[in-house]
Amino acid sequence: MREQPPEERIRNFDEVPYGYTPEEAIEEALRCLQCKNPACIQGCPVEIDIPGFVKFIAENKFRDGIVRLKEKNIMPAICGRVCPQEEQCEQVCIVGKKNEPVAIGRLERFLADWERSQGEMDIPRIPAPTGKKIAIVGAGPAGITAAADLARLGHHVEIFEALHEPGGVLVYGIPEFRLPKAIVFKEIDFLKKLGVKLHTDTVIGKIKSIDELLKEYDAVFLGTGAGLPWFMNVPGENLNGVYSANEYLTRANLMKAYLFPKYKTPIIKGRRVATVGGGNVAMDCARTALRLGAEKSILIYRRAREQMPAREEEIHHAEQEGVIFKLLSNPAAFHGSENGWVKEAECIKMKLGEPDESGRRRPVPIEGANFKVQVDVVIIAIGNSPNPLIPSTTPDIESSKWGTVITDPKTGKTSKKGVFAGGDVATGAATVILAMGAGKIAARGIHEYLKTGVW
């Protein structure tokens, strides 16, 4: 797919890949073998009929294609962009055994973009109201998917979102250049057209407890994500200029600091920005730093490149854009200037030892191999866990020792009657499509519960 050249794109927040033209899409779709037993479908967490929609593209029937796609995925424009396709549908595509697999994600994106360019989206028929009311907590991918599925079953659905914009990580975390926010809002518009009511600025657990919701609604779904940032607990982490990834990205994305001074939220731009971590979040931070004008964006990761959890495409984009990778390195301390600003990251060199529980070789420090990196901004992007706000105010919802809400994976049921959960709050930080899958499962679970009344 054609892309903005790296030297240009690091100076703007526009999307990197341009997307297919109709001709390119048809050409790509024709590569699909239309397998009798399509492996690709098993690779997709929401079981999209991949050969089905691809065939419509090949036949130039884009309208039919988008309808087929949306039967299983209400946010194709988003998944087509951020799904880790290379580990899912595309990894198992038969064509991929010898050649490049069919570019399923890009075709998905093409159809969704095509539909948006056509103006109004089709609204599916909604059955007669069932009279049941459902409260969805959190307007991230899990909550949005559950809401859409339940609305399409005729239930009355209301979403409660803590922030002033819906979308969850799609809006506050993933940067504009990977996922334009206009696309997210358009997909949320679709939700409103389904009759779903959205309440922003509403923190459940504060303005209303779960028990209060249960008095007004027949069921509650928790899709509150995993938004609590981890820190490293090393000296100097509270110096000025040390951000969590969430703070850095929230300032830049949700509060639009990249459009400063039109938008008033400041962000410390930094000339030498170090990001600690090796996942998608770290890549997003390191690449955002470049776009905000950093001369050097340095990524510090404690294992080797092969062990990085980020998507290959993101690592590749970061490399192309000139992010400097300091691998097998881990900060031991940050040192500050006299007035409390970070100026140096002291790192330990690591080597790979025996595999740990995750199966990846554990990094072990090399004695006496410390080195220093000059920095003026540091971003800690080493992970997140679920926000304890709801579990702590609702003790009868059981959580694991990692703070995740315990659910029945087949129905999304929690330990509390009438309360379902799914997405990052149940799994810990995962992916958009898994959160959507969990939303779907819970919607089915809720529907079943409302029909039968059996818990």
Next chain:
Amino acid sequence: MVKIVEKEQIAPNVHSCTIEAPDLARKALPGHFVMVIPDKYSERIPITLSDWDTEKGTVTIVFLEIGAATQRLAELKAGDDIYSFTGPLGMPFEIENFGTVGLVGGCYGIGGIYQAAKALKSKGNKVISYSEARSSFLLYWNNKLEEASHEVRYSTVDASLGSRGHSHDLLEENLRSGEHFDRIMAVGCTYMMYKVSLITRPFGVKTIVSMNPVMIDGTGMCGACRLVVGGETRFACVDGPHFDGHQIDWDVVLDRRRAYLEEEIISKERW
């Protein structure tokens, strides 16, 4: 989006703003705060809930005009909408029968201690409030505070009302002369709360301060508001904002405050 029903400049650069928010009015407790975005382009800023009226379904904030966001908020009038208004957030004050409680309020904190005074009084405490400003014309809510407390002690830098100097000076004098307090609670600028914590420590009076670090979301998601309390990292927006002033690592707080030194200079000039 919420509607402003009343807006008033209650002292130079200090505004009170009453907002229609019935659910919030019902849930508000002393010490809660809200996150406010005055208009689409503004920052998200934390503001304390100073007062509320369950019957009318309104809540009132008192704020100091400092920078872009609070200036924008000050420009809004009755009838206008506030773009985003979220709360109640944070943990409320612990309100028990402690005995004699000293409440120290400075800048926006004069508003911030008002409901605490009322609640503490109704729990049977003897409530002594300290209110301060550079000069008497910069004080506000004197009547309300006097009604809510057993006694209000004023301090002004120019001695135009009450004792000369700051509340913390007066509090120190009172403690030295043997006056007994079971608990001190302070709301206002960082420096004042720091001073109060220093002063009460040798007297062993439990001191709760209402910390005001930079906040982005106010729900525990960004970590911007982190403080070190008793050697542990805590998030002021969800674990606080009220902490034991004797447990706070003030070096970290004061260093982090320096990120916004300019603002401090401005606010010092005004106060």
